[in-house]
Amino acid sequence: xxxxxxxxxxxxxxxxxxxxxxxxxxxxxxxxxxxxxxxxxxxxxxxxxxxxxxxxxxxxxxxxxxxxxxxxxxxxxxxxxxxxxxxxxxxxxxxxxxxxxxxxxxxxxxxxxxxxxxxxxxxxxxxxxxxxxxxxxxxxxxxxxxxxxxxxxxxxxxxxxxxxxxxxxxxxxxxxxxxxxxxxxxxxxxxxxxxxxxxxxxxxxxxxxxxxxxxxxxxxxxxxxxxxxxxxxxxxxxxxxxxxxxxxxxxxxxxxxxxxxxx
Amino acid sequence: xxxxxxxxxxxxxxxxxxxxxxxxxxxxxxxxxxxxxxxxxxxxxxxxxxxxxxxxxxxxxxxxxxxxxxxxxxxxxxxxxxxxxxxxxxxxxxxxxxxxxxxxxxxxxxxxxxxxxxxxxxxxxxxxxxxxxxxxxxxxxxxxxxxxxxxxxxxxxxxxxxxxxxxxxxxxxxxxxxxxxxxxxxxxxxxxxxxxxxxxxxxxxxxxxxxxxxxxxxxxxxxxxxxxxxxxxxxxxxxxxxxxxxxxxxxxxxxxxx
Numbered sequence: 001x002x003x004x005x006x007x008x009x010x011x012x013x014x015x016x017x018x019x020x021x022x023x024x025x026x027x028x029x030x031x032x033x034x035x036x037x038x039x040x041x042x043x044x045x046x047x048x049x050x051x052x053x054x055x056x057x058x059x060x061x062x063x064x065x066x067x068x069x070x071x072x073x074x075x076x077x078x079x080x081x082x083x084x085x086x087x088x089x090x091x092x093x094x095x096x097x098x099x100x101x102x103x104x105x106x107x108x109x110x111x112x113x114x115x116x117x118x119x120x121x122x123x124x125x126x127x128x129x130x131x132x133x134x135x136x137x138x139x140x141x142x143x144x145x146x147x148x149x150x151x152x153x154x155x156x157x158x159x160x161x162x163x164x165x166x167x168x169x170x171x172x173x174x175x176x177x178x179x180x181x182x183x184x185x186x187x188x189x190x191x192x193x194x195x196x197x198x199x200x201x202x203x204x205x206x207x208x209x210x211x212x213x214x215x216x217x218x219x220x221x222x223x224x225x226x227x228x229x230x231x232x233x234x235x236x237x238x239x240x241x242x243x244x245x246x247x248x249x250x251x252x253x254x255x256x257x258x259x260x261x262x263x
Numbered sequence: 264x265x266x267x268x269x270x271x272x273x274x275x276x277x278x279x280x281x282x283x284x285x286x287x288x289x290x291x292x293x294x295x296x297x298x299x300x301x302x303x304x305x306x307x308x309x310x311x312x313x314x315x316x317x318x319x320x321x322x323x324x325x326x327x328x329x330x331x332x333x334x335x336x337x338x339x340x341x342x343x344x345x346x347x348x349x350x351x352x353x354x355x356x357x358x359x360x361x362x363x364x365x366x367x368x369x370x371x372x373x374x375x376x377x378x379x380x381x382x383x384x385x386x387x388x389x390x391x392x393x394x395x396x397x398x399x400x401x402x403x404x405x406x407x408x409x410x411x412x413x414x415x416x417x418x419x420x421x422x423x424x425x426x427x428x429x430x431x432x433x434x435x436x437x438x439x440x441x442x443x444x445x446x447x448x449x450x451x452x453x454x455x456x457x458x459x460x461x462x463x464x465x466x467x468x469x470x471x472x473x474x475x476x477x478x479x480x481x482x483x484x485x486x487x488x489x490x491x492x493x494x495x496x497x498x499x500x501x502x503x504x505x506x507x508x509x510x511x512x513x514x515x516x517x518x519x520x521x
Contacts, residue, residue, distance in 0.1 A: 034517065040436045040437075040438050041406070041407060041408075041439070042406070148304070177303035178303075178463065178465070178504065178507045178509075179303065179503060180303075182507040182509075185516055186516065189516045189517055204436035204437055204438075205437055206437065207509040207511060208509055210509075210515060211513070211515050211516045212515075213517075214517060230515075231515075234511055245438060247441065248437040248438045248440065248441040249437060249511050250440075250441075250464060250467045250470060251466055251469075251470065251510050252465065252466045252469050252505065252508055252510065253466070253470045254489060254493035254494040255494055
C-alpha cells in the first residue's frame, strides 16, 4: 500500500496578486522511501509540505496517508494521527520552546501522545537521545545552550519519539555547517534503514537531495514540472527548472591554468 | 601585486566575550584580488571583515596591525559592503531610488537628476528589469535575489576599490545564488575591484576566488591559491571540508529504492 498519496492539490493565496501556490499537484511516497522535493524560492514546495503537515488547508484535492483520508481528520483524531507523520524544520531554535530543556522537549512528545508511563519517560528520552547520537547527559541541558547541529538532532529525536511512518524535513539541513550537515544526513539515512521511515525531503539544494533521495520531484510556480528517480532526473533533466537547478550546483573547481596565473 | 591591506597579529575580542573572536591573524589582501574567506559559524570570518573596515561594535578590543598603504578606506565611498540578509539592508519605507540617490549624493557631487540617472544605470548593470519603475518601487516589492542585486548596486555605486560580500547568497536559493555569484565576478573583474567574499561553501569559493583563506575557531588555518586549497590542502581541517562537500559527482548515501 502506498504510504502517502497526494492527488490534485490546489491552493491559491487570494489578494491583489493572486498567487497559485499549488496548482494541481500530485505526488506519492512509499514506505521507507525518500522523495526529494526541490525547487527555487516561491515554487510552492513549502506550501505542499505544510498542506501534508496539516498546517495549511488546501482549496481542493486529496491526501491519503496510511490508507485513510488525511484531510478529513479533525481535533482529537488529527492530534492522535499526527504521531505517524512528524516534521523537522529548518530553524531548530524556532522549533522549540526557548525555555525547554532537551529532555523536556522530547518528553512532551511522549506525554502528549500517551507513549509509555510517566515513570519510564526518562529512560525513553535517554534511548531516543542515543539513537540520534547524543547522550542521556544532554537531557537536563537547555535547548538554547546546545549547538545548532545538536538541536537539530533533538528535533529528530522528538520526531522519532512517536514512531512515525513519515517525517517531513523542510530545509532541515539548510542552516547547518557542511560538516554538521554531513553527519545529520548520515543519521537520517541510518534511521531510515533501521526503522523503514519515509522522508519527504524539501530543499532548494539538488546536491543534498541527490545524496539522500530515491526519487525527486521538481517544482516551479506551484506545479510539479518533473519527477523520477533522482539519478535519472539529474543525469538528463527534461524541464527548464530541472536544468537550471542542475547547473546551479556549486562544484569544486581547481586546476584551471588561467586561474593559477592570477593567483 | 601590491597589498591593498596588510594584516598582522590581528586579535579581536567582542565586549563581554570571554574568548577572542579572532586570534593572531596575519595575511595580505592584494589589490584587485578575489579573496574568499571560508569557515563554519563562529570561525571568525565575519569578524575579520568587520575589523578590516572598523565596523566592530563599540567596546570591542582590537589588537595587532591593519595597515592600508594608501590610507584607510572611507565608509560608503572607498569600500562597499553586502550583507547576508538583503531585506535588512534597506529602509522599508523609502523607495529604492531614494536610498540609491542618497548614497550617490552623499559621496559624489551629483545633482538630484544626475544621481537618478546614475542610479538607473546601476540597476541596468544589475539586470533589474524596468529600472525607471524599479527606482520608484519599495524594497518589499522585490524578490530576495533582486534585493541583493540592488544592495550590490548601492555597494558599488561610488566606484570603491574594495567590495566586501558577507555570505551574500546564503539566504537565496541555489539558482539565484549562481546568478549573484556570476554577477559579482563580472563586476569586480570589469571594475578591477578587490573582493572579499565570505562564505561557508568551499565550492562557491573555488569557483569565484583567486585565493582562499580557511578559518576555524577564530584562527587562520591556511591560505593559498584556490587550486592549492582545493587540490592539495595542507591542513587536515581543510581536507575535511573538501571531503564533506556535496555536488552532483560525490557519492550518494543511500542504496536503491526499497
